[in-house]
Structures are given as C-alpha cells and as structure tokens.
Amino acid sequence: MNQPNEDMNDKICVVTGAARGLGRAISEALARAGATRVYACDINMAPAQSWIGDYPNVTAATLDVCDPQALSELSGRILAEHGRVDVVVNNAGITRDALLDKMTESDWDLVMNVNLKGVFMMTQAMLPLMKLHNKGSIVSISSIVGTDGNIGQSNYAASKGGIISMTRGWAKEFARGGARIRANCIAPGFINTEMTQAVPEKVLDKMRARIPLGELGEPRDIAEGVLFLASERSRYITGQVLKIDGGLVL
Template identity: 40%
Template sequence: MSKLLNRVAVVTGAGRGIGRAIAERFAAEGAKVAIVSRTENSSQGAAEAINAAYPGAAKAYAVDVADAAAVLAMGKQVLADLGSVDILVNNAGVTRDGLALRMSDEDWDVVLNTNLKGAFNLVKAFQRSILKSKTGRIINVASVIGLIGNAGQCNYAASKAGLIGFSKSLAREFAGRAVTVNAIAPGFIVTDMTNELNDAQKEGVLKQIPLASFGEAVDIANAAAFLASDEARYITGQTLAVDGGMVM
C-alpha cells in the first residue's frame, strides 16, 4: 500500500484510539506522520509502536491543542523536523458530559476549546504549508452527535457540529488551491468511551444501529486514508458518517 507515499501528515489525538489507528494506517500507506498527543508518554509510545512496524515513519510531539501559542510553537518544530505538511487530521477531543441545566462554564469551555478551537489552532499552524502542497488535505474528525445531538452532551454536540461547519467553510476558502477539507462523523466506535458503557447501555445503543454492531477504530482510519488520497481529490466540504447506518 502506498497511497500516501512521500507525504507528511499531522494527526492529533494520535496517542490512542481512533487517532492512533489513523496514524498507523497513514504510515502503512507510506506517509511520514507527526504523532500529536497531550502527553509525551502517549505520543512517544504511539510513535515507537508505529516505527517498530514502519521504521522512521513517525515522530512524537506533545501539546495541548487548546493552547494556541503552544500549537504554533509545535507547528514550527514539525516543519523544521519534517520539512512540510500535506495532510492534517484534527482528531483530538474530550468530553465533559452533563445536563445543560447543571453544566458549568468550565465544562463547556474545556470541550469547545479542545474540540473546536483546537482544530482552528492546528489549521493556523500548518495552513501555509498545506496550501503550498499539491495534495493538501484537511480531515476533521467530528461525530454523529454533531449531526443528531444527544441529551447530556450539549457541549460535545456543539463542538462537533461546529467542526462540521468549520470544515464546510474552510473547504470553500481553500478550494482555490486544490486543498480539500472534509469531516468524518464516527458513530459508536469501540474505544475507551464505549468500554465504560454497561451491558444495558450497549444493548440500547445497538438497537439504534442498522448494522447491529459497534465500529472499530480501523473503520475510521480507512475512511481517513481514502479522503487523504488522490482517489478523493474531487471530494470536499463533505461529512462522511461512518456509523453503521445510525443516522440514516
């Protein structure tokens, strides 16, 4: 597999779960990947695992994506280390669930600053390089919750719906330079979050999914690899739900 040969990708939230699966798939497709995570241990661990399978494919960076100044500094380091960036995947995200009536300002701000402003910060850090690339791609990992909402997740739903709107607007702005911008909206994917659900909760969720199963992180990685490739050169401003038919 070499769909992304000689390309450089930045993947946030890549220390585990969906982000790590995307980074691994990109490395398998021939890309050099900047592994971005909040902690050094997480990013370094993921990079070491990827390099064991694909020597020299990954380099680790630790940053809080909500910290604009820190992201810009990290961006300069990535460009110094890797030369350029062709692909940006904004996957970093957090949850602070609770009913709106009892939600604190802090819980609202933390989620919006990480999930939505974080993507804006990363675009600012790498937009010049991506716009110069002949194969520029930005992929924002949203959620089906941003499409349908969910009780107890007003902050998360707002951040993911905002990310979809951000993707569409950015797609219009960057289209003149042949840069595509798309969003992926995962459904219920087997991650640490779904592992916290009890059996009754899992059964309730499965009843909402026509394919009657949870997705895997690799399902999102496959979609991201497609959107990052030349095969998707004529697709921009779209939101691809990878959800087993949940929001159909």
C-alpha cells in the same frame, strides 16, 4: 506491522489526539499506507509508548492544541524537517456530559476550547505549510452528535457541529486561486474505544440494537475513512461529512 502500500507515499501527516483510541488507529493507518512521516501529537503521549516504536515513520510530539506557542514550535519543526505538510487530521477531543440544567460553564468552555477552538488553531497553524505547495487534505473528526444531537451533550454537539460548519467554509476558502487544499469531516457513530468499553454491557446492548449493522464500529473503520479522505483517491471531494456509523443515522 503490515506491509505498507502507496496511498500516502511521500506524504507528511499530522494527527492530533494520537496517543490512543481513534488517533492511534489513524496514525497507524497512515504509517502503514506509506507516509514519509506521521507526527502523532497528543497532550499526553505516554500511552503511545506501547505502539509507536513499531513504526519508524511515526514521530511522537507532545502538543496542547490550544497552546499557540506549542503550535508555532510544531509548525517550525515540520517546516525545518520536511518543508511542508500534506495531511492534517484534527482528532483531539473531549467530553464533559451533563443535562443542560446541570452543565457548568467550565464544562462548556473546556469542551468548546479543545474540540472547536483546538481544531481552528491547529488548522490555522498548519495551513501555511500546505500553502507552500497549494495542496493538501484536512480531515476533522466530528460526530453524529454534531449532525443529529444527543441528550446531555449540548457542549459536545455544539463543538462537533461547529467543526462541520468550519470545514464547509474552509472547503470554499482554501480552494481559492486554484489551490488543491481540501477539507472534509468524518462523523463517527458508536465506536469501540476505551470510552465505550467503560459503558455497562446493558447500555451497549441498547446501542447495538439501534444500529442496522448490529455492532459497534472499530477504530480501524474510522481510520480507513480518514485514509480515503487524506489520499488522492478522494481528490474531487471537499466540504463533505462522511458518516461512519453502521447506518445509525439515516
């Protein structure tokens, strides 16, 4: 484990979809940056057993972001243990890809519920804990598919575009009355996760050929972007979308 710095000093952080992939990288980055506590949340925390023990400031929390009772229990727990939340990272998301004439209503509903409604419900549950001290940072993981679309991803594009629209509204809403509660998005491009590792190499080669920097991004690239938007280094940034895609969308 690397020596922590002070970017997240005294911060209480919550990350969804945290057991593996981007969520793991984000949780580890916040922990290394000195967060007092990182609540790493996922509907299945089993994959986190391989890494979470390396970070005494990370707490595993099993959570369905679409379950209001579970969200209420998590909010109550954090309030009792720390009295506030400083950083919320909405990372949980799924895909159910299909061309429009093949996409089922259940595919649409499931993706919209997890990717969009889940972000709404998680933020709604954590916002009162930020309002207790009128300060905080909400970082939601969107996608370049949410800004530019993609074939066979009508549901995913709609959900990720919806996150951007909600975030822009939240940036205005949450700053009323002098509050310093910021809301921003990150839009990743092609990132080297378990999902992309399952893609045939010839398809990955085509992906790389489209990226000006010539390679897939790594989870740490997204984690560093989250760390910036979560910290005081971005204190004057809100309502923005940070694309981390190697120049894929220009």
